[in-house]
Amino acid sequence: MIQLEHITQTYTDPSGNTFQALKDVSLEIEDGEIFGIIGRSGAGKSTLVRCINLLNRPSEGRVIVNEHDLTALPESELREVRRSIGMIFQHFNLLSSRTVYQNVALPLELVGTPKDVIDKKIRPLIELVGLTEHVDKYPSQLSGGQKQRVGIARALANDPKVLLSDEATSALDPETTVATLALLQKINRELGVTIVLITHEMNVVKQICNRVAVMNKGEIVERGNVIDIFARPQSETTKALIGNVVASDLPESIIERVRSARAARSSHEEVHLLRLSFIGDEVTQPVISECSRAFDINFNILRGTVDDMQGRSLGTLTILVEAEADVYEKAVHFLRQRGVNVEELSDVQ
Ligand SMILES: Nc1ncnc2c1ncn2[C@@H]1O[C@H](COP(=O)(O)OP(=O)(O)O)[C@@H](O)[C@H]1O
Ligand SMILES: [Mg+2]
Numbered sequence: 285m286i287q288l289e290h291i292t293q294t295y296t297d298p299s300g301n302t303f304q305a306l307k308d309v310s311l312e313i314e315d316g317e318i319f320g321i322i323g324r325s326g327a328g329k330s331t332l333v334r335c336i337n338l339l340n341r342p343s344e345g346r347v348i349v350n351e352h353d354l355t356a357l358p359e360s361e362l363r364e365v366r367r368s369i370g371m372i373f374q375h376f377n378l379l380s381s382r383t384v385y386q387n388v389a390l391p392l393e394l395v396g397t398p399k400d401v402i403d404k405k406i407r408p409l410i411e412l413v414g415l416t417e418h419v420d421k422y423p424s425q426l427s428g429g430q431k432q433r434v435g436i437a438r439a440l441a442n443d444p445k446v447l448l449s450d451e452a453t454s455a456l457d458p459e460t461t462v463a464t465l466a467l468l469q470k471i472n473r474e475l476g477v478t479i480v481l482i483t484h485e486m487n488v489v490k491q492i493c494n495r496v497a498v499m500n501k502g503e504i505v506e507r508g509n510v511i512d513i514f515a516r517p518q519s520e521t522t523k524a525l526i527g528n529v530v531a532s533d534l535p536e537s538i539i540e541r542v543r544s545a546r547a548a549r550s551s552h553e554e555v556h557l558l559r560l561s562f563i564g565d566e567v568t569q570p571v572i573s574e575c576s577r578a579f580d581i582n583f584n585i586l587r588g589t590v591d592d593m594q595g596r597s598l599g600t601l602t603i604l605v606e607a608e609a610d611v612y613e614k615a616v617h618f619l620r621q622r623g624v625n626v627e628e629l630s631d632v633q
Contacts, residue, residue: 285312285313285314285315285348285349285350285351286311286312286313286336286347286348286349286446286478286480287311287312287346287347287348287349288309288310288311288312288332288335288336288345288346288347288348289310289345289346289347289348290308290309290310290344290345290346291306291308291309291310291332291335291342291344291345291346291347292304292306292307292308292309292342292343292344292345293305293306293328293331293335293340293342293343293502294343304502305328305331305502306328306331306332306335306342306502306503307501307502307503308345308503309328309332309345309502309503309504310345310504311332311497311504311507313478313480314478315445315476315478316472316476316478317478317479317494317495318468318469318472318478318479318481318492318493318494319478319479319480319481319493319494319495319496319497320481320482320483320488320489320493320495320496320497320510321333321480321481321482321483321496321497321499322482322483322484322485322486322489322496322497322498322499322525323484323498323499323500323521323525324484324500324521324525325484327499327500327501327502328499328501328502328503329450329482329484329499330450330451330482332499333448333450333480333482334450335347336349336369336446336448336480337354337365337366337369337371337448338354338355338362338366341355342355349365349368349369349446350445352365367391367395367442367444368442368443368444368445368446369444369445369446369447369448370438370439370440370441370442370444370446370447370448370477371439371447371448371449371450372432372435372436372439372447372448372449372450372452373435373450373451373452374450374451374452374454374455375455376423376428376431376432376434376435376455377435378423378431378434378435378438379423380422380423380424381422382422382423383419383420383421383422384410384415384418384419384420384421384422384423384426384434385406385410385419385420387423387434387438388406388409388410388434388437388438388441389402389406389441390438390441391438391441391442392405392406392441392442405441406437406441409437409440409441410437412437412440412470412471413433413434413436413437413467414433414467415430415433415434415437418430427460428455428456428457428460429456429460429463429464432452432453432456432460432464433464433467435452436452436464436467436468436471440471440475440477444477445476445477445478446477446478446479446480447468447471447477447478447479447480448479448480448482449468449479449480449481449482450482451482451483451484452464452468452481453465453483453485453488454483454484454485461488462491465488465491465492466492468481468492469492472492481493484525486514486525486526489510490510490514490591490593492594493510494509494510494594495507495508495509495510496508496510496513498513498519498521498522498525499521500519500521505519505521505522506518506519506521506522510593510594511563511593511594511596511598512563513526514526514561514591514593514598515561515562515563515598515625516561516625517625523627534586534587534602534629538586538587538602541584541586541604542555542557542586542604545584545604545606549606552608553606553607553608554606554607554608554609554612555604555605555606556604556605556606556607556612556628557586557602557603557604557628557629558602558603558604558605558616558626558627558628558629559600559601559602559603559626559627559629560572560599560600560601560602560603560619560624560625560626560627561598561599561600561601561624561625561627562598562599562623562624562625563596563597563598563599563623564590564596564597564598564599571619571622571624572601572619572624575615575618575619578615578618579607579611579614579615579618580611581605581606581607581611581612581615582605582606583603583604583605584603584604584605584606585601585602585603586602586603586604587601587602588600588601588602602629
């Protein structure tokens with residue numbers, strides 16, 4: 285288990301001004317999970333993840349990995365522990381003068397591993413990441429996705445228990461991102477490696493993470509199971525990050541329908557554009573029809589999606605409601621009581 289306890293990171297610039305990149309962050313990551321850390325650029329994600337292997341030494345707080353307090357270890361022992369923590373990066377960080385094979389072999393060469401032992405170790409790794417036929421190529425001869433696979437194989441050379449991934453898919457196109465995430469998931473399942481995955485994209489979290497922490501301005505503002513966070517985001521930061529993925533960028537045709545409903549409404553009625561989300565095995569669509577009957581109001585479903593998240597489904601509906609104020613309040617209350625997350629989309633004017 286990885287435990288970050290009250291981590292603070294303060295940077296001081298040459299003129300003596302201080303800046304807090306991390307403010308009292310505490311976090312626990314269980315063995316074997318894929319844990320996402322999401323937030324906008326500058327939120328402090330890289331700083332936080334680099335504390336896990338003490339590439340960044342926090343100004344305050346403790347880092348405990350498998351019950352060893354890393355912050356208390358002397359540098360020599362720390363080097364040992366660091367080898368049980370692999371890391372992959374957005375820009376791959378490969379050596380251009382070395383082949384795929386030589387890049388993957390590097391961490392073992394550095395600790396003086398005999399050549400035959402290295403060979404036995406890394407051939408299967410190169411196979412695992414699907415690069416056997418490219419083993420003698422140089423990075424310049426590889427695609428972005430292939431380069432990241434080299435990075436992944438290299439990170440696994442020392443049999444790490446933990447793999448830190450800092451925006452590893454951010455430089456890849458969407459299709460290659462999907463394939464790379466599938467590879468990370470396979471590594472997690474087959475080798476039991478705990479993965480801490482940093483990203484600014486909610487789609488990445490959605491695809492493979494079990495739990496997620498949302499960061500903003502050096503703090504964790506929300507954390508929990510991915511599907512719960514998607515279904516009931518609490519913080520504005522999370523809502524904004526999810527908004528980019530689910531339904532909020534409504535097509536002009538739908539926005540037009542909202543405008544014309546507003547223009548045509550009678551004086552005692554209000555028009556609301558809502559996003560409802562619900563976890564498939566908790567709530568089902570009958571709740572919506574039940575609500576519609578109970579309060580005698582029409583829900584106009586403008587858009588509906590069902591996302592699969594690791595075997596559970598998250599339903600999202602964008603609906604238009606025309607109702608009197610008190611009826612509307614009661615209907616929303618009814619839906620919320622039955623586990624539906626209701627959010628008003630106020631940005632459509
Ligand atoms: N070595 C450093 N010195 C001063 N400020 C830094 C340093 N590293 C990061 N920062 C600042 O800390 C904040 C968080 O950075 P970072 O952890 O890289 O964020 P993220 O990975 O979420 O984009 C940013 O405002 C960044 O400019
Ligand atoms: Mg970063």
